[in-house]
Amino acid sequence: MTAAKKLAEPEIHVLPNKRILVVEDEPLVLDTYKGILENESTGVIPITRSSRSKKTTQIDRNNFEVIYCSNADQALHAIKESVTLKKPIAMGFFDVLLEGSRLDGIELVKEIFHLDSNIKAVFVTAYQDRSVDSINELLGEEYSNRWDYLNKPFSQGEILQKARNLTSVWNLEREKENQDWIIQDAQSRLMESDRFSTVAAVSRSVCHEFGNLLVHISGNAELHRNGTETEKSEAFDVILKACDTAKTILDKLKHLSQSPDFEDQKTVFDINTPLNVAIRLLEHQFQTQNIKICHIKKDTAPVFGNPNSLLQVYVNLFINSLHAMGNSGQVDISVDKRGDQVELILHDYGPGIPKEHLERITEPLFTTKGNDGTGLGLSICKEIIEIEHGGTFQIHNHSSKGAEVKIKLPVTKEEVENE
Amino acid sequence: MSKTYKYKDLSILVVDDDAMVRNILIQFLTKFGFKEIIECKDGKDALKVVQDSDIKLDLVISDWEMPQADGLTVLKAIRKNPRRGTTKFIMVTSQGSRERIKITQAARWKVDAYLVKPFKGEMLKEKLVDVLGEDFEKELNEELAS
Structure with missing residues (x-):
């Protein structure tokens, strides 16, 4: 149902990951890196804000785990191994001019970015022989947020700053991926349960009708099987009529249980068709709660989309109204075709939506029904109307009484298919 | 229940918003001799x-879900x-045991029996025996045999 791209389950990493790669062909420079990155402490002394405080604290040691390579092949080997062993490297320092290597620093990073989709890179260059623009051009726009650069000679502070910043970014990105995935997973479970609760509400209504129809059938069969020909014939008529009614209800119920996921279920239909099905499915519930359905205006309007998704929207909205109104009330329905748009208004005569909830009411997971609601009903309605059908979905309180839902959908020029 | 019913004289109220269901219940009850x-x-x-x-009422057979006032209200x-x-x-x-809260409520108000739709004549008879007692069953069997 959701139009958003589905995330894949992220790999599990032990966080924080402080693995760093250093690729440098000059042994002397390599030693400098070692001196900076493997020091017991960061050497960074934070500036205290109060001038009176003379106390200074040294930040804990960085605990970087550093892998040193003196050429491109060693570096590629280290990356491959880190990927296979699922011990990813968070960031690397790359000398741009790698003497004696088949690849220079930039070509190497490009290949590394192919192998590892998360690692960050810092180019370290002595002669400023590569401008930022030329690196960007060589690596391409897609990698622009994965690298940074530093001119030689570098200071201890600069190296530590880049190392700490980029390892932090790497770790925060992984945390975010995990969080996003957890949220998406929870949402999809909730959507599923909300669909079931919609189906449950409808099934209560339908269950009652089926119970009655089966009494018509079995009662007439039992009472009249030994009756006169006329009695039998009358009983058969009642039975056949009950079967027809049951079939009609069953057909409508099937629409609701069909998954609205498939694009190929999109078709041209009259906006009233799913609306009438929704009313029919909840008819018994409306009757039991003494709720009148009042058609203010009933234009026909062909729309292109998924009638089953729209059926879900209407059923959801009606169930909200049924909840809100309790044991008596009215729902006014208006279908108004205006040029190339059709406006559908559902107005109930319940207590309306409390002011403090109005803004948040279509947010996912927002619910006023406590444990009875998943808080997805209205957000799914909004998504179906706006994302799946390119319309607008608004909900507000009516100036006189109750809540009003306004749905606008584009009208299609195609003819409605005969069902 | 030690009281003996002369069931033919019992006054029964049948409540259902579905005319056909009401009709079938009445036909069964008539068949049983009421x-x-x-x-x-x-x-x-x-x-x-x-x-x-002024109206004598010995037994009420009522649908649960109805407009205006439901079975529980009755x-x-x-x-x-x-x-x-x-x-x-x-x-x-027709709800079976799904709506536990409602059934608990009905139990609190001392409902005597449930009849689940769809039901057969035999099931209705069993419920009547449960509610009215064994003497009723003897009389009923005599009635059906005659």
């Missing part, structure tokens, strides 16, 4: 009958009315 059957199309009408002290009205102290109540429902 003569005094009152029918109501919804709970609201049934409440009027319950409040009318049951409560009977249990609150001191003149209806001996009236038995059979609740007819």
Whole structure:
């Protein structure tokens, strides 16, 4: 149902990951890196804000785990191994001019970015022989947020700053991926349960009708099987009529249980068709709660989309109204075709939506029904109307009484298919 | 229940908003030999009958879900009315045991039996025996045999 791209389950990493790669062909420079990155402490002394405080604290040691390579092949080997062993490297320092290597620093990073989709890179260059623009051009726009650069000679502070910043970014990105995935997973479970609760509400209504129809059938069969020909014939008529009614209800119920996921279920239909099905499915519930359905205006309007998704929207909205109104009330329905748009208004005569909830009411997971609601009903309605059908979905309180839902959908020029 | 019913003289109220279901219940009851059957199309009408002290009521067979007033409302009205102290109540429902809260409520108001839709004549008979007692069953079998 959701139009958003589905995330894949992220790999599990032990966080924080402080693995760093250093690729440098000059042994002397390599030693400098070692001196900076493997020091017991960061050497960074934070500036205290109060001038009176003379106390200074040294930040804990960085605990970087550093892998040193003196050429491109060693570096590629280290990356491959880190990927296979699922011990990813968070960031690397790359000398741009790698003497004696088949690849220079930039070509190497490009290949590394192919192998590892998360690692960050810092180019370290002595002669400023590569401008930022030329690196960007060589690596391409897609990698622009994965690298940074530093001119030689570098200071201890600069190296530590880049190392700490980029390892932090790497770790925060992984945390975010995990969080996003957890949220998406929870949402999809909730959507599923909300669909079931919609189906449950409808099934209560339908269950009652089926119970009655089966009494018509079995009662007439039992009472009249030994009756006169006329009695039998009358009983058969009642039975056949009950079967027809049951079939009609069953057909409508099937629409609701069909998954609205498939694009190929999109078709041209009259906006009233799913609306009438929704009313029919909840008819018994409306009757039991003494709720009148009042058609203010009933234009026909062909729309292109998924009638089953729209059926879900209407059923959801009606169930909200049924909840809100309790044991008596009215729902006014208006279908108004205006040029190339059709406006559908559902107005109930319940207590309306409390002011403090109005803004948040279509947010996912927002619910006023406590444990009875998943808080997805209205957000799914909004998504179906706006994302799946390119319309607008608004909900507000009516100036006189109750809540009003306004749905606008584009009208299609195609003819409605005969069902 | 030691009281012996002369069931043919029992007065029964049948309440259901579905005319055909009501009709079938009445046909079964007639087949069992009951003569005094009152029918109501919804709970609201049934409440009027319950409040009318001139009307004798030994048993009520009522649908649960109905417009205006539901079966539980009718049951409560009977249990609150001191003149209806001996009236038995059979609740007819298509919900099975799913709606536990509702069933608990009905139990609190001392519902005598449930009849789950769809039901057969035999099931209705069993429920009547449960509610009215074994003497009723003997009389009923004699009636059906004759």
